[in-house]
Amino acid sequence: MSYILLLILASLFCVFYLRHRVAPANKKRLTRSQENANLVKVLLELDADALADLFKLYRDQFGESAARYARNTYRKWKSGDVRPNKQTFQRLLINLPRVMNFGLKCEVLRELREAYCPRGEYDVTVSVDDWKSTLTPLVEEIVERATTAELPQSLQRRLTWLAEDDVTAANALLAESQARESRNAMTLLEKEFSNIEGLLDNAPRNTRVSHVLKLPLGSINVQIKRGSEDG
């Protein structure tokens, strides 16, 4: 009898141990339907003009009634209140890209790159005197990231249209465009730091300033101190 009890206790312990070890791995893995819902959400981040083009194409391909349902439900898909079904996913991300014009395909690809390419996130502290020497290499790193960034293999396997020649050209175009945007940010920062310097020079002593530099494939959280002359 005691052996049986011991056996039950041992098996209970094993089950408990295994569940606790396996649970975090399971939590991280998304189901196919969650992955689809996330992809639809990313697609719906398109700006207003591109979204209008998308729904027009949706109507042309799948009819007025399907388009009406999509137009009425897209906010719920976007917020996550309603999870799009497999058919919606396939229509939006498998079938439509095959008939999209190059411009719209580029916009969809831009959203996918921003959501799925690895991003650079940094936290730094700079002073108004030395910000450039600290931020320049980080921005360059993000620029490099933009030019070499690739969508995850798992995504490329699912959305096979990503391997087509025109999408490869679109990817190169967007990489160059995102790199330029990031370099432009460095030019614009000159004026912004001049504004911040003015603010710190004239504001009361207990003033703290921080700036989040947002770039297409990364962001830098900057804590800004007064210049060294001010102590």
Next chain:
Amino acid sequence: MDDENDELVPQKQSLFPLTADDIVDNALQSLDEQQAREVTKKAADEVVRIAVEKRKGEYRSDRAQDEMRNLINNANLLDEKVGDYKINSTFETATGTTTVEIKKSKTNTTLIILGAVLILLLLTLFFLLVKW
């Protein structure tokens, strides 16, 4: 002998796999005329878009500068007239978001000074008692 040497020398073949540039070049060469025209048009659109975004950014930056000036004026006024205050402001700028926090707390400072004096007094009293 010559035949053996021929086999060892690679015939204009790189040992490395295709580079990203090669892939893009291949893709561009594979596009038909219509697709090539669309790529060229989109590239021109992107140049314009980036220029427009830059201009919009400069405008946001100018507006943020005005708002910062107002904030400094208000903070300096408060600094003269009020003992305790805290201001949190966020500005949308050309490159992101700037957050400014200004605070003054006389009550806390006074309490800290009082606390420090009290601790010093107690320590002095303690050492005096220990000596006696």
